[in-house]
Amino acid sequence: MAESNTKPKFSIILFSGTADKFLPLGVLSDAAAAMGYEVGIFITGFALLGFTKEKHTLPFSFEFKDMAPMLEQGMKATNTKGWYEMIKEAKEIGDVKVHACSLTAAMFNLKKEDFDPIVDDVVGAASFLQLSEGGQVIFI
Amino acid sequence: MAESNTKPKFSIILFSGTADKFLPLGVLSDAAAAMGYEVGIFITGFALLGFTKEKHTLPFSFEFKDMAPMLEQGMKATNTKGWYEMIKEAKEIGDVKVHACSLTAAMFNLKKEDFDPIVDDVVGAASFLQLSEGGQVIFI
Amino acid sequence: MAESNTKPKFSIILFSGTADKFLPLGVLSDAAAAMGYEVGIFITGFALLGFTKEKHTLPFSFEFKDMAPMLEQGMKATNTKGWYEMIKEAKEIGDVKVHACSLTAAMFNLKKEDFDPIVDDVVGAASFLQLSEGGQVIFI
Numbered sequence: 001m002a003e004s005n006t007k008p009k010f011s012i013i014l015f016s017g018t019a020d021k022f023l024p025l026g027v028l029s030d031a032a033a034a035m036g037y038e039v040g041i042f043i044t045g046f047a048l049l050g051f052t053k054e055k056h057t058l059p060f061s062f063e064f065k066d067m068a069p070m071l072e073q074g075m076k077a078t079n080t081k082g083w084y085e086m087i088k089e090a091k092e093i094g095d096v097k098v099h100a101c102s103l104t105a106a107m108f109n110l111k112k113e114d115f116d117p118i119v120d121d122v123v124g125a126a127s128f129l130q131l132s133e134g135g136q137v138i139f140i
Numbered sequence: 141m142a143e144s145n146t147k148p149k150f151s152i153i154l155f156s157g158t159a160d161k162f163l164p165l166g167v168l169s170d171a172a173a174a175m176g177y178e179v180g181i182f183i184t185g186f187a188l189l190g191f192t193k194e195k196h197t198l199p200f201s202f203e204f205k206d207m208a209p210m211l212e213q214g215m216k217a218t219n220t221k222g223w224y225e226m227i228k229e230a231k232e233i234g235d236v237k238v239h240a241c242s243l244t245a246a247m248f249n250l251k252k253e254d255f256d257p258i259v260d261d262v263v264g265a266a267s268f269l270q271l272s273e274g275g276q277v278i279f280i
Numbered sequence: 281m282a283e284s285n286t287k288p289k290f291s292i293i294l295f296s297g298t299a300d301k302f303l304p305l306g307v308l309s310d311a312a313a314a315m316g317y318e319v320g321i322f323i324t325g326f327a328l329l330g331f332t333k334e335k336h337t338l339p340f341s342f343e344f345k346d347m348a349p350m351l352e353q354g355m356k357a358t359n360t361k362g363w364y365e366m367i368k369e370a371k372e373i374g375d376v377k378v379h380a381c382s383l384t385a386a387m388f389n390l391k392k393e394d395f396d397p398i399v400d401d402v403v404g405a406a407s408f409l410q411l412s413e414g415g416q417v418i419f420i
Contacts, residue, residue, distance in 0.1 A: 015301075015304050017343075018343050044304065045300065045303070046347065059343040059344070060343075103358065107360070109354075124311070125310075125311040129311055137416050
């Protein structure tokens with residue numbers, strides 16, 4: 001696609017592995033994809049464990065864990081999809097890639113085949129920085 | 141203002157609702173406003189509860205809660221204003237808007253009139269991304 | 281250096297003082313420096329205590345503290361350097377500056393001479409924003 005060169009980029013580094021942080025990941029990825037951004041998600045740190053085939057229960061932010069049920073209820077009441085569905089939808093409607101951090105993967109002894117198919121590749125931080133060059137980047 | 145088109149943009153997504161994170165929100169907003177940036181603040185997640193008319197006591201970061209008194213004392217000793225006063229000042233001296241996330245507001249059953257007047261409007265993530273396009277954006 | 285004007289900038293605001301957040305600080309600084317970015321690190325909040333001559337033991341993220349030993353083991357198994365060595369290396373191979381936040385320093389009663397030599401100067405948030413203008417900036 002010739003036009004892809006002119007798409008603005010929106011990149012997200014997801015490091016914090018607490019469950020609550022996956023909601024803004026999903027919402028922002030979905031919104032940016034719908035707006036035509038090239039979206040790059042770099043999963044690293046404990047957040048990597050949210051993207052493995054083997055399911056891990058990630059802890060909710062300790063300070064707000066008492067409010068987790070209220071948040072869940074709010075998501076149901078507003079028909080808000082879970083983060084995984086949001087990312088999948090974002091990948092269908094737009095240009096969204098999920099990159100797993102190769103260093104953290106090595107630390108956790110995880111290989112490409114250990115990740116959910118939603119993960120596109122396993123790359124280093126330098127590769128991710130190169131992909132996100134010239135665009136907006138946030139660290140969650 | 142014709143010149144507003146050329147102002148650099150500095151946008152802040154405030155998601156973490158712990159009390160300590162409101163200090164960098166205030167300091168960075170105030171500094172960016174004073175420097176002539178167009179500042180956009182998108183409040184979402186539990187941070188939304190810091191901007192309602194009904195006052196909520198937000199928890200301090202658990203790991204550093206023992207140091208909260210020292211920080212408070214340091215703020216007094218250095219005559220540092222609280223975050224709310226900083227945002228108000230930033231709005232007076234510069235171009236600063238506070239946008240509440242419509243999705244989180246719906247989840248918490250909050251309407252425009254439930255927010256403190258410091259909040260300018262209630263918008264979706266896509267609208268916020270559009271407002272911040274082309275500028276720097278951080279996620280707190 | 282005439283060419284320094286054309287280097288892309290990558291700036292990091294390190295506020296969260298939990299020990300786990302220093303790893304992405306090191307990795308991203310090192311990667312960005314190796315790629316030729318002008319890297320600016322603004323240390324503020326409790327993270328300042330990681331850069332003083334007097335050593336402070338910073339707490340690990342509470343939610344993941346049980347996984348800290350696994351992370352440490354992973355770092356050893358992958359021969360990953362600690363964050364301090366990464367920043368030092370980044371400063372040797374590239375254009376990396378560490379700026380301590382003057383406001384937080386005043387709150388903690390810290391002076392330039394109280395910081396580790398890895399810290400280049402003590403500046404305000406406005407100065408940091410000016411240095412990072414036009415580049416990418418993340419908040420950790």
